[in-house]
Amino acid sequence: MTAVLQVEDxxxxxxxRAGVVPAVDGVSFSVNRxxxxxxxxxxxxxxxxxxxxxxxxxxxxxxxxxxxxxxQGRDLASVGEREWQAIRGRHIAMIFxxxxxxxxxxxxISTQMIEAVQAHVHISKQAARExxxxxxxxxxxxxxxxxxxxxxxxxxxGMRQRVAIAIAxxxxxxxxxxxxxxxxxxxxxxxxxxxxVQKLAETSGTALIWVTHDLSVVSSLADNIAVMYxxxxxxxxxxxxVLRYPAHPYTxxxxxxIPSRNKRGGDLAQIPGMTPPLLDLPQGCAFRPRCPKxxxxxxxxxxxxxxxxxxxxxxxxxxxAAEVAQ
Amino acid sequence: xxxxLIEIENLSKLFRxxxxxxxxxxxxxxxxxxxxxxxxxxxxxxxIAPxxxxxxxxxxxxxxxxxxxxxxGLLPATEGRIxxxxxxxxxxxxxxxxxAALQIQMIFxxxxxxxxxxMRVREIIAxxxxxxxxxxxxxxxxxxxxxxxxxxxxxxxxxxxxxxxxxGQRQRIVIARALAVSPQFLICDESxxxxxxxxxxxxxxxxxxxRRELGLAYLFISHDLGVVExxxxxxxxxxxxxxxxxxxxxxxxxxxxxPYTQALLAEVPRLSFEKRRFEPIKGEIxxxxxxxxGCHFHTRCPxxxxxxxxxxxxxxxxxxxxxxxxxxxxxxx
Numbered sequence: 247m248t249a250v251l252q253v254e255d256x257x258x259x260x261x262x263r264a265g266v267v268p269a270v271d272g273v274s275f276s277v278n279r280x281x282x283x284x285x286x287x288x289x290x291x292x293x294x295x296x297x298x299x300x301x302x303x304x305x306x307x308x309x310x311x312x313x314x315x316x317x318q319g320r321d322l323a324s325v326g327e328r329e330w331q332a333i334r335g336r337h338i339a340m341i342f343x344x345x346x347x348x349x350x351x352x353x354x355i356s357t358q359m360i361e362a363v364q365a366h367v368h369i370s371k372q373a374a375r376e377x378x379x380x381x382x383x384x385x386x387x388x389x390x391x392x393x394x395x396x397x398x399x400x401x402x403x404g405m406r407q408r409v410a411i412a413i414a415x416x417x418x419x420x421x422x423x424x425x426x427x428x429x430x431x432x433x434x435x436x437x438x439x440x441x442x443v444q445k446l447a448e449t450s451g452t453a454l455i456w457v458t459h460d461l462s463v464v465s466s467l468a469d470n471i472a473v474m475y476x477x478x479x480x481x482x483x484x485x486x487x488v489l490r491y492p493a494h495p496y497t498x499x500x501x502x503x504i505p506s507r508n509k510r511g512g513d514l515a516q517i518p519g520m521t522p523p524l525l526d527l528p529q530g531c532a533f534r535p536r537c538p539k540x541x542x543x544x545x546x547x548x549x550x551x552x553x554x555x556x557x558x559x560x561x562x563x564x565x566x567a568a569e570v571a572q
Numbered sequence: 573x574x575x576x577l578i579e580i581e582n583l584s585k586l587f588r589x590x591x592x593x594x595x596x597x598x599x600x601x602x603x604x605x606x607x608x609x610x611x612x613x614x615x616x617x618x619x620i621a622p623x624x625x626x627x628x629x630x631x632x633x634x635x636x637x638x639x640x641x642x643x644x645g646l647l648p649a650t651e652g653r654i655x656x657x658x659x660x661x662x663x664x665x666x667x668x669x670x671x672a673a674l675q676i677q678m679i680f681x682x683x684x685x686x687x688x689x690x691m692r693v694r695e696i697i698a699x700x701x702x703x704x705x706x707x708x709x710x711x712x713x714x715x716x717x718x719x720x721x722x723x724x725x726x727x728x729x730x731x732x733x734x735x736x737x738x739x740g741q742r743q744r745i746v747i748a749r750a751l752a753v754s755p756q757f758l759i760c761d762e763s764x765x766x767x768x769x770x771x772x773x774x775x776x777x778x779x780x781x782x783r784r785e786l787g788l789a790y791l792f793i794s795h796d797l798g799v800v801e802x803x804x805x806x807x808x809x810x811x812x813x814x815x816x817x818x819x820x821x822x823x824x825x826x827x828x829x830x831p832y833t834q835a836l837l838a839e840v841p842r843l844s845f846e847k848r849r850f851e852p853i854k855g856e857i858x859x860x861x862x863x864x865x866g867c868h869f870h871t872r873c874p875x876x877x878x879x880x881x882x883x884x885x886x887x888x889x890x891x892x893x894x895x896x897x898x899x900x901x902x903x904x905x
Contacts, residue, residue, distance in 0.1 A: 505802035
């Protein structure tokens with residue numbers, strides 16, 4: 247299978263007064279057609295900045311300082327803003343956590359959507375409107391013809407997120423970057439959106455990069471998973487492999503701390519300590535101070551290595567399959 | 573149940589839209605519209621035993637936070653009673669209410685908005701116990717050090733300000749402040765929802781340890797069914813202001829009776845080793861301003877019949893369980 251998008255050794259740093267913050271520091275992964283890639287991490291792990299880098303939306307004082315983002319033979323990391331405008335929204339689109347980041351509160355949905363269509367293709371307003379209606383119906387908005395001329399505040403949270411997804415779908419992009427799109431939604435609405443997204447990846451072949459902190463959501467949605475910690479991918483591979491046989495102690499700790507993995511009422515397995523500040527990362531493996539398996543050897547830089555179960559992890563003391571409680 | 577710590581009886585809360593001056597004048601001239609009302613909490617009854625953890629689950633608009641706020645005394649109830657150790661705390665008899673208010677403490681979702689950024693942690697924690705005469709000012713330093721230790725923070729944390737801590741540590745400070753007045757009952761309103769997964773486990777473990785050490789009872793308000801399953805003894809499920817089901821946790825998760833509970837449990841994302849197909853229930857939560865008649869859930873319920881849109885189902889108790897569904901009470905026809 248060929249990769250639609252390939253990220254190679256991406257480095258996005260923020261040049262602040264306090265120093266250089268390596269928010270993304272050497273991230274590599276690729277997504278294939280019709281596949282869902284779960285980019286998992288806690289706050290400050292760099293997952294969102296990775297998504298923004300792919301969209302060419304890193305603002306000052308941040309800057310891509312290294313690596314490549316390959317899309318259709320082009321390196322997006324070195325593309326100018328003008329070229330970006332032709333790509334963004336048409337070939338690579340984004341869905342945000344808060345749909346109000348996508349929607350303008352003082353414009354009708356129809357105005358915003360038609361504008362998004364006509365920005366990329368020269369078709370009549372009527373044709374653009376038809377396309378919008380079809381897309382709204384695709385994401386499960388009931389009676390789209392009536393709803394289309396409403397304002398964003400007239401929609402519920404779940405419906406707004408559907409509209410935001412519909413806008414991302416207008417041009418059938420090859421890649422969609424979704425940044426925690428269901429985190430703010432209720433459980434029943436989240437399930438509806440996940441169902442739509444799943445159908446979408448299967449039928450239209452869109453590649454999805456699903457950025458989230460929630461392992462449970464990606465576990466049933468993603469084909470591949472990359473776990474980020476302090477700006478780096480510490481483990482990546484097929485979702486089933488990474489979740490069943492996590493090799494990196496951080497991944498293992500994350501999975502074990504999910505309440506349903508523990509005895510009810512008993513103590514939850516917990517990862518001690520907290521994420522280190524990016525300005526003051528420990529030398530070598532950044533997880534070292536919190537890791538139960540850390541040794542002196544972990545002070546050295548850890549390359550990503552292939553593990554027994556097939557995934558890649560940056561760890562010299564990987565968890566063996568036998569150690570993982572099933 | 574007379575041995576209950578908290579008893580909530582037929583509790584209701586109506587929110588009424590406040591008319592501005594123009595609307596009031598229009599109303600006087602006979603052109604106004606009736607103020608919009610929201611029945612946020614509708615005839616809710618349940619009890620909590622000493623040392624018990626009760627999970628209160630519902631989606632947005634279910635009234636779960638409103639119930640928490642009414643028990644904490646932050647919102648007056650429109651109807652119904654809240655008994656704390658047998659005494660009604662909704663009547664606002666001053667001495668009793670004050671005593672009960674100390675026994676009931678609330679922990680919110682966002683610790684930063686419930687901590688005064690200009691106060692040192694020491695002052696934040698000692699303020700209430702000194703004011704209420706639980707400790708003397710001269711004992712404050714030692715008291716704060718003990719309380720901080722209890723929640724897993726170092727004694728030196730008292731000299732710092734809230735912004736100098738991480739999210740998880742701040743939530744520990746909020747918990748320490750609640751514990752400083754030796755409460756018997758904590759209301760946790762989405763207290764771990766804003767925390768990272770690895771930190772969430774730490775704070776949940778702290779809640780469980782405090783329960784063992786201090787015999788605390790909890791009302792654990794959350795939308796996260798995984799967390800509620802882990803921490804609760806019993807679970808109360810709400811839908812649009814009404815209780816639809818109450819059951820001991822294990823019974824609820826293995827054998828949910830109400831179609832809404834079943835749907836909720838089916839849709840909780842769980843860690844799975846395979847991709848799975850999401851098959852959601854249709855429809856959205858109706859607006860609380862204009863809920864459907866009869867059973868509020870009938871518009872989305874796969875088993876709904878004509879009776880469901882006609883008649884409000886009663887919450888029927890059998891043993892330790894209770895469910896409000898016509899299916900359990902003579903059928904939907």
